[in-house]
Amino acid sequence: MEDSSDYLLKVSNLKVELQNQIILEKVNFKIKRGTTLAIVGPNGAGKTVLFKTLLNLLPYTGKIEWAKKIKIGYVPQNISVKDIPISVKEFLSYSRNGADIEGALNAVRLNNAGIANQSLGVLSGGQLRRVLIAWAIIDKPNVLLFDEPTVGVDVGGEESIFVMLNELKKKTDITMLLITHDIHLVKExxxxxxGLNKCMTFFGDSQRIAEPLLQQKIYGEIVCSNT
Amino acid sequence: MLDTFIFSLIVGAAVGFSAGYLGSIMVLEKMALVGDAMSHVALPGLALGVLMGFNPLLGGFIFLFVSAILIWHLGRVTKLSFETLVGAAFTLALAIGILLYGDNLDALEAALFGDITKVDLTYAVIAVAVSLVVVFLTRFIYRKIVLGLISEELAISKGINVARTNLLYLLLVSVTVAIGIQVTGTLLVGFLVVTPAAAARIVSMNLSRYFVLSAIFGAISAISGIALSSSLNILPGPLVVISGVVIFVVALVVRRQKKIGS
Structure with a gap:
């Protein structure tokens, strides 16, 4: 017997229309606590729009039901830090006053000396992504929405980000929604x-990503799915 | 005369400090010219004060305040940038201001370049009080604005109302510019918002240092400009600017030395 309180998020008949254009429609899915959901699809499929809608930043029709009393952490795809002289420590303290900055940096394996005082603008892509994860988890969220965890990270570093997220999940039982293009890491x-492509093209077990036919369905012509 | 000089120094220090602090945000927002342009919006208000016999600074302040709200509202409605809207408002205000002043060239000169001979105890007290409030409120919104600059979505997801914060910021700029006009005039008060922050930016690796230095550089520019103006007996506005530019050059040299040393 399925208990509805197991679900952290239920989305039904979601439709997002911006400037009289349908950006996303026919999206129906629900996820349980502690799940890691990968959101995949071609560029312009509406993945980031889905996140912004889940965060209530965009108008929509349909239903988005979050479980009660949950705290959402969000890491956007792009941030502009090049022209802002903000140190890692200052940035993290902006997430939550009196936060355990050292603890958060350790959790994302950024424990090399002096990193807290470095300017965000001089960090490598991988370091910046880790700082952003630290930013999101410092507030102890129940769910983390992460738009492209490995953007700007070199090829060798992509997996280490996923490994770290996995460890984080094991430690904190956090639910994660990850927008990603790293198909090879989704399965593991x-x-x-x-799957999104203006509408929902697939929802199910991530192990199935290995199926060539499913990849074709997700990245090929738009064929909406009802399940 | 000595009293006027001391009061002017106090006003200069207070306005320079708050303008430098506020300006540190403007430089981060790449809106340096907005501060400069906004100061000109006060001109018609100052002219109306002269023509109708009330305190010109009050007129300037009202014009700045109302313009800030209008610019903010138009920005939200039209999605045009602040720079575009302030650019349009400033040229219009300059044109109206000059038409209103007509042949009253002395008053126009005072409005454009400042007149510290009119600074008295009351004005000094008001300037210090307003500057303290501006610094306090700016400190309150600093984190919100910086997060909004890094990522608007990130800020909104933290419950920050970015639009309301921007409005408060514009109003704080208008108050500071209105108070600063007496010292440097409308033409040059924008400098106090921009150059000290630019100097601080090039020698700062973190925000705390950046905004503290911006405020201190602003205060030093104003104090040294007014002191020089008193001993050389020339208008303070241009000397405040020159003092600030000297600080900027020194900051450049310090940065260069640091780079060579590292």
Whole structure:
């Protein structure tokens, strides 16, 4: 017997229309606590729009039901830090006053000396992504929305980000929604898969990403799915 | 005369400090010219004060305040940038201001370049009080604005109302510019918002240092400009600017030395 309180998020008949254009429609999915959901699809499929809608930043029709009393952490795809002289420590303290900055940096394996005082603008892509994860988890969220965890990270560093997220999940039982293009990492490090291409093209077990036919369905012509 | 000089120094220090502090945000927002342009919006208000016999600074302040709200509202409605809207408002205000002043050239000169001979105890007290409030409120919104600059979505996801914060910021700029006009005039008060922050930016690796230095550089520019103006008996505005530029050059040299040393 399925208990509805197991679900952290239920989305039904979600439709997002911006400037009279349908950006996303027919999106139906639900995820349980502690799940890692990978959201995949071609560029312009509406993945980031889905996140912004889940965060209530965009108008929508349909239903988005978050479980009660949850705290959401969000890491956007792009941030502009090049022209802002903000140190890692200052940035993290902006997430939550009196936060355990050292603890958060350790959790994302950024424990090399002096990193807290470095300017965000001089960090490598991988370091910046880790700082952003630290930013999101410092507030102890129940769910983390992460838009492209490995953007700007070199090829060798992509997996280490997923490994770290996986460790984090084991330690904190956090639910994660990850927008990603790293198909090869989806199978190993996520539980469920949501395919988007203006509408929902697939929702199910992430192990199925290995199926060439499914990849074709997700990245090929738009064929909406009802399940 | 000595009293006027001391009061001017106090006003200069207070306005320079708050303008430098506020300006540190403007430079981060790449809106340096907005501060400069906004100061000109006060001109019609100053002219109306002269023509209708009320305190010109009050007129300037009202014009700045209302313009800030209008610019903010138009920005939200039209999605045009602040720079575009302030650019349009400033040229219009300059044109109206000059038409209103007509042949009253002395008053126009005072409005454009400042007139510290009119600074008295009351004005000094008001300037210090307003500057303290501006610094306090700016400190309150600093984190919100910086997060909004890094990523608007990130800020909103933290419950920050970016639009409301921007409005408060514009209003704080308008208050500071209105108070600063007496010292440097409308033409040059924008400098106090921009150059000290630019100097601080090039020698700062973190935000705390950056905004503290911006404020201190602003205060030093104003104090040294006014002191020089008193001993050389020339207008303070241009000397405040020159003092600030000297600080900027020194900051450049310090940065260069640091780079060579590292």
């Amino acid at each position: 490090y996520t539980d469920e898969l949501l």
